[in-house]
Amino acid sequence: MPAVLKRVVVTVSAPARVQATSNTVLSAPTAGIVSGLRVVPGETVRPGQTIAHLTGPMVLTERARLAADLKSAQIRVSATTQAAAIEQQKFDEQLSTRDAIARAHAELDTARQLLVAAQAAAGSYTSLVEIGTSEPGVVTGVNAADGQYVSTGQALVTVASSRGLHVVTNLYGSDAASVTTGMKGVFLQEGTGAPVDVSVQRTSWSVIAPGQLEVWLDTAPGHSLISGTVGTVSLTASDGKRLAVPSAALILDGGIWWALVRDKGGNHRRRVIPGPSEGGWTSIRQGLAPGERVVTQDAYLLFHQDFATRYQQAD
Known part of the structure; x- marks a missing residue:
């Protein structure tokens, strides 16, 4: 054919x-004891949902330190505010100088900056010890247990995003x-x-x-x-028409695909590269041209009919 x-x-x-x-892995941002971890694999979570908290002596100590820093910064702002007001009053009564007022306001600005930094540190640590989700999803893995001590960076929960x-x-x-x-x-x-x-x-x-x-x-x-x-x-x-032959015309020998091409001189072996197949037909990517005739009946027998001439029997 x-x-x-x-x-x-x-x-x-x-x-x-x-x-x-990609999955979202919720890890412990700081060391502590896991508290309130109740989710299980397969459970759906929503954005902003708190999964667990971190507690324990280390967390309490850090909270106390940050609270003390915040209280100290508040007291300093109050004191420098009062000092600046007193210096202004003395200047109005011609008992102070402009340089003194400038120094008082500079100390007040420094105290306010320290207060902002202390407030940010306290708020940031509060968010650290609360483990929450930012996107909706489904819990695919829980790697910690309620009451377990975890180190910084340890994976707690894996969530597969729903987006x-x-x-x-x-x-x-x-x-x-x-x-x-x-x-x-x-x-x-x-x-x-x-x-x-x-x-x-x-x-x-x-x-x-x-x-x-x-x-x-x-x-x-x-x-x-x-x-x-x-x-x-x-x-x-289906990317248009391809050159194809009946699948029965293809012979696999030594890991290489062949076809027997028939012309006036008889049958000749031709190495081919086959493509996808469908319904008894196989597309040919390389090795044949349109119209060339190939043997489809007893192709394997004809391909190996000279087997004895190519191999010598053992003594």
Whole structure:
């Protein structure tokens, strides 16, 4: 049969899951004892929700120190304010100088700056010992327990964001080679009957698992996803007509694909590079020209009919 131009539709199906681009890890900003940690994996959290507090001797000591610094700064502002007022009154009575008034106001400005810094430090530490979420999401991991002592930077809770969700699947072999950015398909969530339209946003080869292609897909406008759900994704591509031959004409020998091309001189071996297949036809990326005739019946037998001439039997 001749090699012909034929539209070959590529369909790739694989298990998929819904996940965010990155998870949020809530860590302990300072050392302390975890208090009020009640969330469990699978629980939904809202923006601004307090997940836990940090308590313990270290936290109490730091709170006391910051409170003392704040009280000292307030007293200093009060004293310098009174001193500046007294100096102004003395100047009005011609008992002081402009330099003295300037020094009094400079000390007042310094005291006010110290007060602002002390207030900021106290407020910042209060926010540090309150562990909260900034985005809505679902708890995927809890790495600490209520009453546990944690060190600075230790992970407490992992939250998968409910924003920026994608459908993610892993592909291998010829399926991975046929996927391109922009390829469209559908995602069918497990337990539902309504497929969601998706398209390939980006792909990346795994460093940990050689040969694994991770595919990230976006949903069409108007569709919503739920983090953590699983299902099946099916991708379909048809980029016009390709040169194709019946799949029975292809022979795999020594890890290389061949075809027997027939002309007036008989059958000749031709190395080819096959592409996607559909319905008994396989596209040919390289090795054949339109109209060239290939053997489709008993191709393997004819390809190996001179086997004995190429190998010598052992003594």
